[in-house]
Every structure is written in C-alpha cells, then in structure tokens.
Amino acid sequence: MTSSALRIGVLLPELLAVGGDRGNVLVLAHRLRARGHTVELVEAGLDTAVPESLDLYLLGGAEDRAQLPAAEHLRRDPGLARAVERGIPVLAAGGGISVLGHRLTTAEGRTADGPGLLDLDTVYTAERGTGETVVDPAPATGLRAPLSGFANRTGVITLGGAARPLGRVTRGVGNDPRRDAADHGGEGAVQGPIVATGLQGPVLARNPELADLVLAAALGVRAADLQPLPMPSVQRLRTERLRA
Numbered sequence: 001m002t003s004s005a006l007r008i009g010v011l012l013p014e015l016l017a018v019g020g021d022r023g024n025v026l027v028l029a030h031r032l033r034a035r036g037h038t039v040e041l042v043e044a045g046l047d048t049a050v051p052e053s054l055d056l057y058l059l060g061g062a063e064d065r066a067q068l069p070a071a072e073h074l075r076r077d078p079g080l081a082r083a084v085e086r087g088i089p090v091l092a093a094g095g096g097i098s099v100l101g102h103r104l105t106t107a108e109g110r111t112a113d114g115p116g117l118l119d120l121d122t123v124y125t126a127e128r129g130t131g132e133t134v135v136d137p138a139p140a141t142g143l144r145a146p147l148s149g150f151a152n153r154t155g156v157i158t159l160g161g162a163a164r165p166l167g168r169v170t171r172g173v174g175n176d177p178r179r180d181a182a183d184h185g186g187e188g189a190v191q192g193p194i195v196a197t198g199l200q201g202p203v204l205a206r207n208p209e210l211a212d213l214v215l216a217a218a219l220g221v222r223a224a225d226l227q228p229l230p231m232p233s234v235q236r237l238r239t240e241r242l243r244a
Contacts, residue, residue, distance in 0.1 A: 005038040009054040015070045021060025023202025035227050050079030056218040061094020071099045071114030089217035090194040093203050097196035098122035119160035128154045129177025132244045135167040135187045148206045148241045149199025153177050163191040
C-alpha cells in the first residue's frame with residue numbers, strides 16, 4: 001500500500017459499468033471497512049490518466065461495441081500497464097476481461113487492439129450464451145469454493161500460453177459461449193496480478209472468497225490471515241444460486 005487508505009481505482013466507469021459492476025466496488029469497500037481499513041475510491045474515466053500508484057484496480061463490463069474504445073484507451077494510457085508491471089492486483093469482471101487482451105474483433109469485423117495485459121484475444125459472434133454459471137476454480141488460485149455468477153456473452157475468448165483459466169465450468173457458460181464449442185470448460189483468465197472472469201455484475205457479492213483473494217493481494221497479506229466476516233445472507237444467496 002502506498003498510503004494509510006487503501007486506494008481502489010475504478011477504471012472507465014462511463015464505459016465499463018453496464019451490469020451492476022459498481023456492486024463489486026461496494027463489496028470490496030465494505031469488507032475493508034469491516035476490518036478497520038480506510039478506503040479511497042479513485043475514478044479514472046476517458047478524460048483522466050490512469051494513476052499508476054494505486055493499490056487495486058477494477059474493471060467492469062460493457063456492451064460489445066463499447067469494449068473497443070475501452071481497450072484502445074488502455075493501450076494508449078500506460079498507467080495500468082505500469083501498475084501491473086509492479087505487481088499491483090487487478091480484477092476484471094464481465095467484458096473487462098476482453099478489454100485487457102491483445103485484440104477484440106466484432107461480429108461485423110471491426111477490430112481494436114488492447115493493452116495486451118492478458119494473453120488472450122476475443123472474437124464476437126452472433127451466438128449468445130447466457131445463464132447461471134458455476135466454476136470450479138483452478139487450484140493454483142488458492143480458491144476453494146465454487147464460483148457462482150451469471151454469464152451473458154457473445155465473445156469467444158482464446159487464451160494464449162501466458163494466461164491460465166480462472167477455473168473450469170461445471171454448469172453454464174465459459175470462455176466460448178457457442179453451443180458447438182469443442183471446449184466449454186475454461187472460464188476467465190489469471191496472469192500475474194490480474195484476475196479476470198466473464199461472470200457479470202457484482203460477482204463479488206456472490207463470491208466473498210474471491211473478494212478476499214483480491215483484497216489480500218492489495219494489502220500484501222495472505223487471504224487466510226484476513227479477519228473472517230461471517231455473512232449468513234451471502235451464504236444463503238450462494239446456496240440458492242449454486243442450486244439454480
């Protein structure tokens with residue numbers, strides 16, 4: 001951390017906040033404050049340079065076409081790339097995963113080059129995959145509980161060798177939403193300090209373990225060392241959604 005308050009950067013909120021992604025910010029802020037930490041939220045929009053000295057960065061989702069200018073903006077602005085080089089954690093949810101990749105291609109053939117912070121490409125199709133999704137997290141992430149969320153995507157995400165899936169889909173929609181896809185199993189991407197998932201909206205509200213994984217990285221501690229925060233209402237929500 002660079003100050004007494006943990007500073008969370010909310011990137012391009014005018015583009016990347018279409019699915020209730022602001023909820024992820026609220027979840028992280030609440031879990032920090034409940035543990036006695038002070039939180040400072042820093043918004044960096046299209047007309048603001050991305051500060052490179054924050055403690056954690058969040059990207060939300062966007063409609064397919066809105067992801068193109070977001071990716072191009074982050075390619076031109078070096079702030080986030082410099083933070084990633086220093087190991088500062090980043091959470092991307094929904095369309096934010098594609099914004100951080102090498103290239104996006106729309107169903108009409110328009111392309112945009114992104115910052116390449118995730119070794120992946122996204123090609124949008126006319127076929128949409130939607131539904132409740134459950135992901136078995138990869139052991140290397142340290143996550144133990146299944147991830148629960150809602151997917152609504154047309155982008156086919158192909159990972160390169162430097163990125164690894166966040167987990168494997170056991171029900172629902174993964175990185176390739178097409179019904180005839182050869183592999184429906186992979187979901188999300190992890191590379192360096194970046195954790196990304198295609199699950200939309202306030203995914204952290206359903207997955208407190210994922211929230212704490214990100215917060216622990218920002219605080220420079222182990223997730224297991226964070227004070228437990230029992231929340232029966234969240235557990236009831238998880239139980240309901242995992243059975244949906």
